[in-house]
Amino acid sequence: MADPVLTVAELLRPVFTRIAGGLDSDPVVRRSDRADAQVNGSLALAKALGKSPREVAQMVLDACDLSKVCSATEIAGPGFINVTFSNEFLARELVAAADDVRLGVRNAPAKLKVVVDYSAPNVAKEMHVGHLRSTVIGDALVRMLEFVGHSVVRENHIGDWGTPFGMLIEHLIDLGETEAANELSVGDLDSFYRQARIKFDSNDEFKERARARVVLLQGGDDETLRMWKLLVGESTRYFDKVYQTLGVLLTSDDLMGESAYNPLLAHVVDRLRASGLIEISDGAEVVFPDGFLNRENEPLPLIIRKTDGGYNYATSDLACVIDRVERIGANVVLYVVGSPQSQHLEMVAAVSRRAGWVPESTELTHVAFGNVLGADRKILKSRSGEAVKLDALLTESVERAAEAVKEKNAELPAAQQAEVARQIGIGAVKYADLSTDRIKDYMFDWERMLAFEGNTSPYLQYAHARICSIFRKAGIDRASVRRITPTVEHSAERALTMRLLQFDTAVWDTLDKYSPHRLCTYLFELASEFSSFYEHCPVMRADSEEQKMSRLALCDFTARVMEQGLALLGIESPEQM
RNA sequence: GCUCCCGUAGCUCAGAUGGAUAGAGCGGCGGACUUCUAAUCCGUAGGUCGUAGGUUCGAUUCCUACCGGGGGCGCCA
Numbered sequence: 001m002a003d004p005v006l007t008v009a010e011l012l013r014p015v016f017t018r019i020a021g022g023l024d025s026d027p028v029v030r031r032s033d034r035a036d037a038q039v040n041g042s043l044a045l046a047k048a049l050g051k052s053p054r055e056v057a058q059m060v061l062d063a064c065d066l067s068k069v070c071s072a073t074e075i076a077g078p079g080f081i082n083v084t085f086s087n088e089f090l091a092r093e094l095v096a097a098a099d100d101v102r103l104g105v106r107n108a109p110a111k112l113k114v115v116v117d118y119s120a121p122n123v124a125k126e127m128h129v130g131h132l133r134s135t136v137i138g139d140a141l142v143r144m145l146e147f148v149g150h151s152v153v154r155e156n157h158i159g160d161w162g163t164p165f166g167m168l169i170e171h172l173i174d175l176g177e178t179e180a181a182n183e184l185s186v187g188d189l190d191s192f193y194r195q196a197r198i199k200f201d202s203n204d205e206f207k208e209r210a211r212a213r214v215v216l217l218q219g220g221d222d223e224t225l226r227m228w229k230l231l232v233g234e235s236t237r238y239f240d241k242v243y244q245t246l247g248v249l250l251t252s253d254d255l256m257g258e259s260a261y262n263p264l265l266a267h268v269v270d271r272l273r274a275s276g277l278i279e280i281s282d283g284a285e286v287v288f289p290d291g292f293l294n295r296e297n298e299p300l301p302l303i304i305r306k307t308d309g310g311y312n313y314a315t316s317d318l319a320c321v322i323d324r325v326e327r328i329g330a331n332v333v334l335y336v337v338g339s340p341q342s343q344h345l346e347m348v349a350a351v352s353r354r355a356g357w358v359p360e361s362t363e364l365t366h367v368a369f370g371n372v373l374g375a376d377r378k379i380l381k382s383r384s385g386e387a388v389k390l391d392a393l394l395t396e397s398v399e400r401a402a403e404a405v406k407e408k409n410a411e412l413p414a415a416q417q418a419e420v421a422r423q424i425g426i427g428a429v430k431y432a433d434l435s436t437d438r439i440k441d442y443m444f445d446w447e448r449m450l451a452f453e454g455n456t457s458p459y460l461q462y463a464h465a466r467i468c469s470i471f472r473k474a475g476i477d478r479a480s481v482r483r484i485t486p487t488v489e490h491s492a493e494r495a496l497t498m499r500l501l502q503f504d505t506a507v508w509d510t511l512d513k514y515s516p517h518r519l520c521t522y523l524f525e526l527a528s529e530f531s532s533f534y535e536h537c538p539v540m541r542a543d544s545e546e547q548k549m550s551r552l553a554l555c556d557f558t559a560r561v562m563e564q565g566l567a568l569l570g571i572e573s574p575e576q577m
Numbered sequence: 578g579c580u581c582c583c584g585u586a587g588c589u590c591a592g593a594u595g596g597a598u599a600g601a602g603c604g605g606c607g608g609a610c611u612u613c614u615a616a617u618c619c620g621u622a623g624g625u626c627g628u629a630g631g632u633u634c635g636a637u638u639c640c641u642a643c644c645g646g647g648g649g650c651g652c653c654a
Contacts, residue, residue, distance in 0.1 A: 030596075040596055043634070053634080077597045078634075122654085159654065258654085284652055293579065294650055306652045313654050342581065343649050370583085370647090377646095408616055436590065440583065441647080447603095448589065452616040454602035455590075462616055470613050509593060521591060524601080535609095535618045555613095577616075 002097045002104025002504040004085050005029050005037050007069055015064045016041050019056065020048065027060075035074075035082035036498065042079045053079025087488040090497050095485050097501060098557045103564055105504045108149040115153045115324045116142050118336035119243075119250055122159035123235040123257075124168050126190045127242050128387040129372045129380050129444070130338070136433045137369060138336035139248040139570045140516040144507060147568055153328055156250055157320070158239070160232050160257035162313075164196075166214035169227050170206060171196035177230065184234035190386070218262075232257070245394050247426055248570055261319035265311045268319045269304055275355050283307035289350035292343070302347045314348060321352045325362060332363040334514065339368035339439065367514045370441035372433070380444050398425030400450050401458075409577060420574045424458050425450075427571040431457030434569055435520035455524045457571055460562060463527040466534060467559040468575040474540055476552065484553040487546065492533040496554060499529045503561050507568070516569060523565045530558050 012027035019025070025045060032038035042060060046053040057075045066073060071086035097104030118138025121127045138154075145152045171192070172180045183192050199206045216224040236252055243250045269285060272278045277287045279301075286301035294300040302314050324330045335345055345366045352358045374380040382388045402421035405412065412420065432449040435456075436442045452458040471478050488494050499522075506522035509515075539555060542548040563573040 026594090028594090028596080030593095032597090033600095034597075038596080043596075047634075080597065162654070164654090282651075286651075292650085295578070297579065301651060303652050308652080310652085312652065314652095316654095338648095339582065340648055341654095344654095346581095368582085404616075409614075440590090443589070445589075451603080456602090458616065459602095462614080466614060466617090473613065505593095512593075517591080518593085521601090524591090528601085531617060532619090534613080538613070540613050576614085 002093060002100075002106075002501045004069065004090065004093060004498065004501055005031060006505070007093075008037060008039070008066070008083060008085075011064060011066060011069070012039060012041070012060065015060055016045065019059055019063065020045055029083075032082065034076070035072075036085045037083050038076075039081035039083065042081065046079060057081050085498070087494065090494070090501070091485050091488050093501055094488075094497055094554075094557065095483070097503075098482055098553070098560075102147070103503055103557075103561055104501060105148065105507045112150050112331040113153065113329050114145050114150050114332040114334065115155055115328060115330040116145070116334045116336065117155045117157050117320075118142075118334075119239075119248075120157045120159065120337070121235075121239055123232050124164075124184070124189055124196075125159075125193050125235075126387070127239065127390040129390060129393060130387070132390055132393075132429070133369045133372065133433055133438070134336045134338070135243070135246065135248055135250070136430050136570065137367065137438055137516060138334075139250070140434055140519075140568065141334060141336070141367070141511075141514055142249055143568045143570060144511055144516075144519075148507065148511065153324075153330070154250060154254040155256040155324075156239075156254045158236070158255060158257040160235075161259040161262060161316075163214055164193075165217055165228060165231070166210035166212070167196045167200040167206070168193070168231055169213050169217070169224060170209045171199065172227055172231060174199075177227075181230065181234055184231070185237070189235070189238065190389075232259075242391055242394075245391070245426070246430075247572070256320075258313070258316050261316045261323065264319040264323065265315050268315055268322065269311075271322075271357075272304060272318075272351075272355060277351070277355060278304065287351045287354075289347050289354060291350070292347055300347075302351050314344070317345075317348045318352060321348065321364070322357055325352075325358055330362065332365070334365050334367050336367045336369070339370060342366055342368055365514065367438070369438040373441050373443045375443070375445065377443070394426060394429060397429045397446075397450070398422050400446060401425035401428065404450065404452065404458075405577065412576060416576070420577050423572040423574045424461060424577065427457040427461060427566070430569065430571055431460075431520065434516040435524075437517050438515060455520070457566070458577075460523050460527045460566060461571075461573055461577060463530045463534075464559050464562040464566070464573045465575060465577045467530075467555045467562075470539055470555060471552075472575070478556045478559070481549060481552040481556050484549050486550040486553045489547075490533075490537050492529070492536045493551070493554060496526075496529045496533045496558065499526050500554075500557055500561055503565065506565075519565060519568060523562065523569075526558070526562060526565070530562075 009027055009029040016025035016027045026041055028040040029037050042057040043053045046056045049056060054075055057079045061073055069085060069089045070083045072084040074082050076082050116138050119131060119135040121131050142152050142154055200210055217228055240252055272287060278285050281301055284303050284307045285305035286303050288299040288301050292300040303312060304315050305311060324333050349364045372380045380388055398421055401424040405417050405421045428449045449456060488497050506519050510519040537551055539551040542551055566573050
């Protein structure tokens with residue numbers, strides 16, 4: 001338990017409970033700008049006891065001994081207890097956290113199997129900024145869940161099945177396989193898809209062929225499947241390339257496309273029918289989950305089987321749930337999917353639960369997110385009015401970063417400049433995406449993202465690089481200062497120390513709501529606190545050898561938390577920049 | 578029409594289970610580089626927290642109703 005606020009809360013909880021007459025009573029300890037922390041619980045408790053809040057606060061202080069952790073306590077205002085942590089306590093906690101592989105972050109109370117469904121691009125279609133959000137948010141969550149000890153299964157639910165494949169395969173035939181493969185491999189997927197779509201919309205003969213091809217595909221025709229695999233193969237190769245550039249954990253091993261659930265769809269319908277949930281409505285087989293209404297205020301169905309006998313995405317999403325719960329044994333399933341899908345996912349969850357496929361204890365959560373907007377507050381488009389290709393976006397970011405590196409640190413060898421530019425450019429894109437509340441739309445802005453000031457990844461990376469630079473120039477091995485107990489004296493040292501101990505809370509708050517921006521906010525505060533410390537507390541020219549070693553220890557731990565924190569977001573930490 | 582989400586400083590955004598004077602960055606203004614990377618730091622100005630009610634000792638936070646913006650609402654995914 002690295003966070004001192006939690007330590008105080010744990011110490012006070014039994015005291016509050018005793019005063020409350022045995023009822024579990026939360027001391028309500030919060031960070032404060034009037035002291036290190038404030039205890040608010042007395043106010044709520046006072047009413048129940050018919051005493052004044054200040055009186056209760058005094059009872060609390062009389063009944064407990066906080067001397068091991070606090071250097072001062074006072075009752076303030078209507079009945080708050082302000083506490084100041086003792087410097088010795090903070091130093092002790094810091095050493096303990098520095099000695100921990102997880103840097104003070106608590107392990108998960110129980111190891112859970114967590115399925116994270118994210119990225120989900122479509123075969124034979126370009127990856128756009130829209131996919132950036134799912135990919136980057138999902139990746140960060142995967143890293144954090146694993147960090148605290150959960151067992152994570154990554155699933156990339158790619159769009160590799162359905163009616164569009166009829167026209168795509170026919171277009172492939174028209175083009176010739178060699179030419180098609182060539183076009184697909186250079187990443188010109190949009191043009192391939194568009195050409196197929198144009199022919200489908202304007203050419204009746206082609207449309208007929210496409211329809212017939214879908215039937216062949218669904219019927220398992222060998223030759224059709226071979227061509228389908230060609231399309232899927234070229235696309236997934238391209239996805240892998242983008243994932244590699246982006247630096248996310250997804251690989252081809254994580255592919256669980258819609259086609260994978262195809263053989264299970266009939267079974268889904270059978271099971272629903274056996275449970276008596278299926279109803280026939282306008283010729284389609286549907287389930288009516290409670291609480292969902294259509295425009296006419298009539299029950300809204302989840303369509304399981306269309307009038308023409310075909311299945312749709314609801315069916316495959318249900319198969320997905322069954323697979324994840326029954327085969328994988330998931331305790332938690334996270335859908336990192338855009339917010340427009342929220343009603344659909346709620347309906348899928350409702351039907352799954354009603355069918356008894358998902359135990360009460362199993363969590364199905366929609367980790368929803370908003371759009372990436374351009375300066376005009378509309379969905380980000382390129383100059384020509386098309387969706388922005390993810391690949392091109394990343395390339396541009398690295399190029400822009402390279403210019404900045406060249407300008408700021410020209411002495412760096414060219415090869416290293418390129419590597420640092422890559423780390424900064426990719427990090428900036430990811431951080432811009434992760435650092436705001438995911439549920440909201442965010443505005444994409446090159447200037448701000450790569451401005452290297454304010455709440456941006458270059459600013460955080462810079463704090464880390466400066467620390468590395470101190471050790472490098474002094475010729476001191478970082479590990480050698482790791483056991484030193486720092487002397488927390490200067491206010492900047494104190495602020496930094498307290499912030500370092502909050503890494504634990506930051507990670508858990510983030511996981512609690514699946515909101516990576518909370519970790520970002522924490523890391524930004526840490527970087528600000530460090531920059532202030534750096535300015536006010538000289539390390540190599542400290543007043544004494546003891547102070548120097550103390551500050552080196554603080555620096556080392558700061559760098560470790562920063563590097564680990566950024567790594568949890570999927571962002572690299574260059575040692576020079 | 579029903580329903581979900583959003584509405585905080587000029588701009589871009591933080592504000593966990595309600596807690597004492599609402600925070601940061603950018604931009605503005607004013608300072609700090611012979612000193613561990615100034616890609617930095619320090620100071621300052623700037624807000625009826627969309628509006629109106631309600632619950633509470635206490636509301637940016639919870640509830641209700643409005644106003645504004647966006648999404649969803651049966652055989653696309």
